[in-house]
Amino acid sequence: MLASLSNLDFSTFFPNALITIHNTSALVAGLCHLAGVCLMLCWSRPLQAPRMWLAVAYTAAFGMVGAIMLATLSDWMPIFFVQGQGGTPVREFVLGSAISLFVLTAFLLRAPWHKTPPPFVYFYGLSLMLLATGMLGLLLKTVQGSMLNWTARGAQFLGGAYMLVAAADAVHRSGGRRISLGRAIEQVRHRYAVAVVIVVAAVAVRLAFFPGLGNSAPYVVFYPAVMLAALYGSIRAGLLASFLSAFLAAYFWIGPAGGLRHEESRR
Numbered sequence: 001m002l003a004s005l006s007n008l009d010f011s012t013f014f015p016n017a018l019i020t021i022h023n024t025s026a027l028v029a030g031l032c033h034l035a036g037v038c039l040m041l042c043w044s045r046p047l048q049a050p051r052m053w054l055a056v057a058y059t060a061a062f063g064m065v066g067a068i069m070l071a072t073l074s075d076w077m078p079i080f081f082v083q084g085q086g087g088t089p090v091r092e093f094v095l096g097s098a099i100s101l102f103v104l105t106a107f108l109l110r111a112p113w114h115k116t117p118p119p120f121v122y123f124y125g126l127s128l129m130l131l132a133t134g135m136l137g138l139l140l141k142t143v144q145g146s147m148l149n150w151t152a153r154g155a156q157f158l159g160g161a162y163m164l165v166a167a168a169d170a171v172h173r174s175g176g177r178r179i180s181l182g183r184a185i186e187q188v189r190h191r192y193a194v195a196v197v198i199v200v201a202a203v204a205v206r207l208a209f210f211p212g213l214g215n216s217a218p219y220v221v222f223y224p225a226v227m228l229a230a231l232y233g234s235i236r237a238g239l240l241a242s243f244l245s246a247f248l249a250a251y252f253w254i255g256p257a258g259g260l261r262h263e264e265s266r267r
Contacts, residue, residue, distance in 0.1 A: 016081045021069055022138075027095075095260045097140065098135055119169045120190070123163070134153065136152070195229035218250075218253035225241060
């Protein structure tokens, strides 16, 4: 399967492929948020083996995104977007459903508190509304890379920041483990080393299995790499992975204006 994917002409998939993956993943994310809030409001018993359930949830999420990417790049998904014309009816239904799920989840989350909600509920609900607003902007765009497109992405990034604040407040109020400033230097170096290994592995995957991408979507393999580095080694390891990813993407696939890329310099 990987061998067949490496022979595909990826230039025919963009920007439709990126939009298809994003919109379908947004719908799945909306379902996950709705299910989580419903469980939070209705489930009263303590969860047995929470670490195991968390690992299962992460594995299922990554597996679902991987399946969506595979289906899109294998041309099994319908057309979502046509440059210059906008989204197709399929895309409008999928993204519209995702927006509705995010808005519904925000209202259900806020419903039990008629006056002032706790900080977690406030920031989490605000995050969901910002994500829904960003997706609405993406639904209205007709050209990839337009000002509306970047504004919508900015709203989504801000929604992610508010969700991070909500998670930090939940950890603080639950008395969970925090990042200690007195960690041993060996442990810090280990986490940084793992971040570097993850980014290098992402480059290897891109070069080995997706040569047909060429210079398109230079950061596509670095998004999950940075996320994994941050989840494993905290925000500092994530920042290191971000800087290293930007450098490697510029070296292999972007290059300076008027200069030679790595692939060109070898010819």
